[in-house]
Amino acid sequence: AQTVTQSQPEMSVQEAETVTLSCTYDTSESDYYLFWYKQPPSRQMILVIRQEAYKQQNATENRFSVNFQKAAKSFSLKISDSQLGDAAMYFCAYRSVRGSQGNLIFGKGTKLSVKP
Amino acid sequence: NAGVTQTPKFQVLKTGQSMTLQCAQDMNHNSMYWYRQDPGMGLRLIYYSASEGTTDKGEVPNGYNVSRLNKREFSLRLESAAPSQTSVYFCASSEARGRATYNSPLHFGNGTRLTVT
Numbered sequence: 001a002q003t004v005t006q007s008q009p010e011m012s013v014q015e016a017e018t019v020t021l022s023c024t025y026d027t028s029e030s031d032y033y034l035f036w037y038k039q040p041p042s043r044q045m046i047l048v049i050r051q052e053a054y055k056q057q058n059a060t061e062n063r064f065s066v067n068f069q070k071a072a073k074s075f076s077l078k079i080s081d082s083q084l085g086d087a088a089m090y091f092c093a094y095r096s097v098r099g100s101q102g103n104l105i106f107g108k109g110t111k112l113s114v115k116p
Numbered sequence: 117n118a119g120v121t122q123t124p125k126f127q128v129l130k131t132g133q134s135m136t137l138q139c140a141q142d143m144n145h146n147s148m149y150w151y152r153q154d155p156g157m158g159l160r161l162i163y164y165s166a167s168e169g170t171t172d173k174g175e176v177p178n179g180y181n182v183s184r185l186n187k188r189e190f191s192l193r194l195e196s197a198a199p200s201q202t203s204v205y206f207c208a209s210s211e212a213r214g215r216a217t218y219n220s221p222l223h224f225g226n227g228t229r230l231t232v233t
Binding site for chain 2: 033042043052103107
């Protein structure tokens, strides 16, 4: 079974600085998808960015980018020019392409604080 | 754009009581999911439904039942609530239907905070 590990329960960053959140996963599959979700205090789950395993190019969405290292099974999220609104829980998630489930397997999350 | 709607938003139950959490999506998605979120545990899959008329167990199904009433609605029932079921429950839906659509994300409702005393 696949597992997702986020080794940093909490992180802190100064406003306007850059922070990287770590995520590693364990799988024997070669084709899969990876996601980062943000959960602010409102509890809403918001998609931040996604990556397809067969694409070597790292995904980017405005200030958010990933460092996808397939051989190392690593999928870190970099937030540039951090803003107060980036303060939230961040979840890394894995999706297998096998079967009909389509569900995401989540890590335990990293709580990001942004200091003004 | 309602997306995924969950009701209720909050609920307090006594041990042994039953209740049903309702979920509806208006995006014509085939797949629907129920997750629970506990502090320090992330989100764990309770049940999922890959299409209307089918349901399957996820990682933590014990103590729960589900019904995929139609394509829009997927309900979660607690027959005899226990304090261990105190959690935040999320319903989600996705267009995921085979390899070609697995880059589509899960769309989540706003969650139900359930407390069992």
